[in-house]
Amino acid sequence: MNMTEMGEVVAYLLRYRSAERAPGGGRKRRAAREGQLSERDVCALIDDASDLEREALRDFLAGQGLRLKAFESGDYPGIAPGSRYYALLPDPELEQPPLYTREPVFEALKLRQESRAELAQWYLQLWLLMHTLLYTRYNRALSDVSRYQEATFSGVELAELMREQLETLRGLGEAAPEASRGLLEERGEDISRRVRAFVELQARAGLLEALRDLGEPGTGDAGGDSGGEVWQQTLLGALESEQTGLHQLAHLQALAEGRIAEEPA
Structure with missing residues (x-):
């Protein structure tokens, strides 16, 4: 995952707040839109990232007061077997930057x-x-x-x-x-x-x-x-x-x- 791809992953997560490798409940994966990756590509980039790339992504999100958490099928109902659910959450230990306004x-x-x-x-x-x-x-x-x-x-x-x-x-x-x-x-x-x-x-x-x-x-x-x-x-x-x-x-x-x-x- 290069810097351009990381920016695209973050842009997707900021828009939807979550991404699933194989969505449950009959939901279809979100398709690519103009200037934005598809849900399949976002999950693939995160899944395939090296430890250094994941650390860079964590640092990038932490600078915005955010944290990306991953959950497997056994963690919560609704996550399909073999899938993975990524959730972008505010980090309670970090200050939210001014751009997140009311x-x-x-x-x-x-x-x-x-x-x-x-x-x-x-x-x-x-x-x-x-x-x-x-x-x-x-x-x-x-x-x-x-x-x-x-x-x-x-x-x-x-x-x-x-x-x-x-x-x-x-x-x-x-x-x-x-x-x-x-x-x-x-x-x-x-x-x-x-x-x-x-x-x-x-x-x-x-x-x-x-x-x-x-x-x-x-x-x-x-x-x-x-x-x-x-x-x-x-x-x-x-x-x-x-x-x-x-x-x-x-x-x-x-x-x-x-x-x-x-x-x-």
Whole structure:
């Protein structure tokens, strides 16, 4: 793998976040596109790389705060026998460079002239509720990566859960957290539109895939109305959620289990 090929491999991984030697679940391998390698070629280049080339690839990705992890068929369900699954994940021990911005999130969820703080609240609430559907209702821990194939939900379910969340906030009256009160200004089809935008963001990132209509094979870009589709967590999505739980949300778990002493009044 020369430097040009390494750049092409990294470009592919930055676009799709994962690559499989022999995709499972009936998914077709992603074909080559203009200026981009095919999934088959990407896997072949990584598989055939020498130790020095792999080290160079690791160093290249580490400079961007990323790490490439490889999994075999016995590691998780859904990986075909003889296949290998490559997942590009943020490295929790490294700082993410400025080029990974939140702009796509703000642009996707924006309906009017909301502040970034308000849009961040919408994203946070939808992310937490999505995980309620993917984990809590299945009595599943973030560490239960191998159960990713059974974790599904529909956009309609997520929208309904969001409406219930807003009704709970309204019921709190003045006791509702000030940071969340902006959510109560939603109108008309706001919830459905934000849910659709949020789910499509997750799909483009490779964290969800539509079960009913996968759109263009391997792209993760589902066609049609995402509100009515059934979405399944991907292996990449489960791996990233596990990592988030271990490295970003561990303090909340400790608090829930009473391991953090209350601060003195």
